[in-house]
Amino acid sequence: MKKSKVYDCSIIELNQHHSDRKGNLSVVENGLTVPFDVKRTYYLYDVPGGESRGGHAHRNLSQLIVAASGSFTVTLDDGKVKRTVLLNRPYQGLHVVPGIWRTLDDFSSGAVCLVLASEGYTEADYIRHYDQFIIEKHGTPAR
Numbered sequence: 001m002k003k004s005k006v007y008d009c010s011i012i013e014l015n016q017h018h019s020d021r022k023g024n025l026s027v028v029e030n031g032l033t034v035p036f037d038v039k040r041t042y043y044l045y046d047v048p049g050g051e052s053r054g055g056h057a058h059r060n061l062s063q064l065i066v067a068a069s070g071s072f073t074v075t076l077d078d079g080k081v082k083r084t085v086l087l088n089r090p091y092q093g094l095h096v097v098p099g100i101w102r103t104l105d106d107f108s109s110g111a112v113c114l115v116l117a118s119e120g121y122t123e124a125d126y127i128r129h130y131d132q133f134i135i136e137k138h139g140t141p142a143r
């Protein structure tokens with residue numbers, strides 16, 4: 001398990017192409033915008049108010065999480081420190097490194113959570129139990 005910390009996760013500002021009266025466009029490009037190659041893209045939508053998503057860690061996967069529409073919070077946890085980030089701008093992406101427990105909450109109505117991931121989908125990369133996460137991360141069970 002990676003010795004990553006919540007402070008290794010950061011907001012990446014995406015470039016914005018403005019067109020007067022015609023709206024905006026932001027770009028994510030491998031090697032330029034994100035420090036990994038995007039192999040998979042998925043998005044969460046129609047999340048009912050009060051629902052929570054995530055609630056897991058990835059062993060090797062990196063992600064860029066973007067509030068493509070609306071807003072939600074991402075709580076990052078490295079087993080020692082927790083940090084909550086509000087995502088509410090389509091031109092900002094949260095880079096989440098491997099080995100971080102994440103929970104997504106407080107979805108606004110109509111929110112779309114766009115996720116760009118460094119790997120394809122494989123269940124073996126998930127840690128879905130917090131106790132297991134703490135053991136893999138720090139070698140001891142949670143107190």
Ligand code: TYD
Nearest residue numbers: 040041042044052053054055056120121122
């Ligand atoms: P999951 O990652 O658990 O969602 P979240 O953490 O956002 O609550 O995925 C939910 C379901 O979708 C689960 O059954 C696995 C499936 N899934 C895929 O088949 N492919 C994918 O790329 C992803 C992200 C999920």
